Amino acid sequence: MSIVPELKTILRHASGFRLGQFQAYPPRPIRAPAAGPDYISPLSISIVTPVLNQAAFVAQTIESVLMQRVSPLEYIVIDGGSTDGTTDTVALYRKYLSHFESQKDSGQSDALNKGFALASGDILGWLNGDDFLLPGALEFVARFFTAHPDVDVVYGDRIVVDRDSREIGRWMLPSHSNRILSWVDYIPQETVFWRRRLWERVGSRLDDSFDFAMDWELLVRFRECGARFRHLPRFIGAFRVHSAQKTIAQKDLGLAEMNRIRGRCLGYVPSEGELRLAVIPYVMRHLGREWRSRLMPTPTARS
Template sequence: MQLDRLANLQNISRLKRILRQLSGYRLGQLEAYAPRPIGLPSDLDTEPYTSPLKFSLVTPVRDQINFVGQTIESVIRQRFSPLEYIVMDGGSTDGTAELVAQYDEHLSHFESQKDEGQADAINKGFARASGDILGWLNADDLLLPGALEYVARFFASHPDVDVVYGDRIIIDAEGNEIGRWILPSHSDWVLSWVDYIPQETLFWRRSLWERVGPYVDTSFNFAMDWELLVRFREFGARFRHLPRYIGAFRAHSDQKTTAQISLGRTEMNRIRARCLGYAPSTAALRLAVAPYLLRHVAREWQWRLSQVFPAKNDLSL
């Protein structure tokens, strides 16, 4: 009986995956299809770019020797200036600090000493930052080619926008593509229910950072980026989703997203209670975000069609 029940559960799970593939629904999934090379255009502009706005980027790291080199390389390959790149190592013991030190000429600041966790490392990094535009990139994620230039040009031409983010590619431990999140236009309302904003694609103005309180909340170990976004919204920030793949999120067995999912649920419900006054049931949550997900599915199919009938000068990657 137990074997039959297990087989039925496996069949249901397989059916759900098939239905998601057919529907185009991918948000929240960390593995949508079998690994394949990242699909990026071969003719991306790699010319150096000088921005009218200075960027400050912080990478917190601890024991990520397998990935941090690729993360740093993805920043260096941006060929972007002025860029202040700060790496804060929390006292790694696996050789991470020694590897990062090899990139010293490309870093504005690097230090390796024990900290109180990811949020603490991010705060210490931003305390040294002087840029007009801020963001952080975790030590297992990547910036995609041309991302900083694209973001800088948008900020420069849209002085009324405070926060931007884009679409994400999901990669595995070997760097193969296993999924994509294609988001619809921004919704302040849905931010009370769920955080679909890809953190590795997120950038904001220093003026907003100083207005809301220049810190990442260290009482959060998992959802500190969502808490920051909610605080941005509380202070009247103007958000904009950019229709371009800006970052790659790496899904692997040792990452915080996988290892601390139980803690993550607790912290997410803490944010929902703050925004809504209560922690909603799963059914209420699904109903609330359904219109947003329908817009996501529409844009997913728009992207799929664009791969069949590509438009000239398409910047969506």
């Protein structure tokens, strides 16, 4: 039996490299930032949740948005015709939602486009039906956008959780790199928010020819329009790992769509070796932040 996979695991643990990993350590209780008092934002926020057969998780997703203690907040849930009880669970929260519908659609991008067509917020973002926001996330995002009118897109750090909402990993990202977007998408989708003016500039739609990498494709379009990105050094959202999620269940589709984006950005599809070399500078900056947080912990790093 080859020892290479085991050696890779040992080296990752020793170095602190966690980007792209779905389990970095054994499950433990989640540690998250604390929420502040109620906050009235000068910028309205719209969140869209596309959901399909996620009855086991969608209640936590919805509650994580409704408990953000920020207003004005518009929350739209678009169900693709679930058959596992998801619609019954969402119905329990119906009076708190700005819009809810359940009907068969042509995929996640279609559902998101339906939701965003109804959204009226100054700040937009989406949260999948198996992920959740961390306390105080939307206040942090809204305050940042208000204080930085020149910034178009923000995203934060990610906590990785298992199906029981136990923490199994953390992605602490370095400052934003436009270059890395041509090679790999390390940006945690559930932490991404953008301004309406930018959304309108790129056509107010996700590319529904993508069913897996639609978030990466949107970020590339944002970049092509000259958007100003900013990484926020705070844990914003939690990404859930479970056997039925698309990231695991549709690996071949995901690879095809990611290579389609690489071909568009780079003019060719790079080899695995070329990818590894290209991401080294970014990974080194990630490791620098990871080790700084370990050696010189701050409230943000501990949160």
